[in-house]
Amino acid sequence: MEKLIEIRDLVVKKNGRRIVDFQGKHIVINKGDKVALIGENGAGKTTFINALLNDVNYEGEIKRSFKKEDIGVVFQGNAYSDLLRVYELIDLVIGIKGDHLNNFLNEFSLKSLYKSYIKDLSIGEQQRLTLALVLYRQATVYLFDELTSGLDYQKREQLLELIKKRTQESTVINITHYFEELDNWATKIIILKNGLVLFYGGITELFRDFPHFSLVQTGCPVNSLKILKETYKLRVIDLSTPRLTKYGIICNNNEQHKLVTDYLSDNNIEYSLCYQNIYTCYIGLAE
Missing domain, CATH: 3.30.70.2030 (Alpha-Beta Plaits)
Structure with missing residues (x-):
């Protein structure tokens, strides 16, 4: 299998305290892996993602077989200007017109929101818009941080269907508290607690261990x-x-x-x- 990310002895410190401590751990994420990153609040999940993005200082080694522009990232909160309408953001980010634009709006159910101010959208609508913009360009690696948090069951299911459809060939690292989202999708699990890796491996290995x-x-x-x-x-x-x-x-x-x-x-x-x-x-x- 083609390795996309290889991590050895990763440590992230803040004010002298180890926020992430993978000392002695060797983690390999391959092309096409769907990785669930789970743990309680404060376990180090978001810090780990930031290390993968090279947005925090860290010790140890992270090998990446892709460029930063090949990554699609969707975090829980998205900051947009109050003055922007949906169509203006779409034009600014992906700049598509005509049939391509119509197909995009239909696929992500954005047609009814097209002329709305982004500040007037619900949380679910904003998440769907952000997801659409990120998924449109077919990234090599996707990092999702609490993508469906705060959404009702139906809206979560709709977003998950879009994700699964668009990321079949991509590698995904997904932080979530909704374990039902992982069934029949996740191929690997990383369980964190207090910055430590409690488990890393496949579903079969998890059940066996x-x-x-x-x-x-x-x-x-x-x-x-x-x-x-x-x-x-x-x-x-x-x-x-x-x-x-x-x-x-x-x-x-x-x-x-x-x-x-x-x-x-x-x-x-x-x-x-x-x-x-x-x-x-x-x-x-x-x-």
Whole structure:
């Protein structure tokens, strides 16, 4: 396979603290790879992207088999002048006319927005416009940072379809918190925590390195799970947020899964199930 990016011993420091620390790690991204970069806020994901773009100082080695102009980048926020209309930005960035322009507007569903001021567009409409401009020129490598954050399910699906269609031959590195976006698309996973690489490899390797049957999730008080944790020695993970109490129980096999679900059902405790997937592996590795 043709290597596009090769990374060795990457370290990025800020105020003497290591924001990204891949010391001892060798990461290879090949032509056509679809790489999911996942981790909690502050894990170092955006800093890693900035290092790939050569926009921050770093130690170690990054070999790139392409030029910077061959990269298409879409970040979560896009700053546009309040005075610009959609058609003016399109003309400024890609300068297409006639049939090419009509085809472009139709493909990215921009026709109804053509004469609008960009400041008047919704978040989803602005993201679609930015994505259209970036995808139009068919870059070698695409870097997407929280592209669909803040969008509803339907708008996220629409953007993802455009991305998948336009990037079939390209290499993609995608930062996302939506794990369902990665199913049947990502070929490699990089999991970061506190700037460190917890995992790098393919989906099959991820499932092999963290074998388990399911993740059972519940919002009940942790005391209700005490018997599962202490008597049956099951792993109970705190998945709570400031607004939501939530715990996950890792079940390594079907027997443990049945034990947990029977216990919760017998005690009238509501729960939801996730069988082994990228999300459950991430929870098990990162927590």
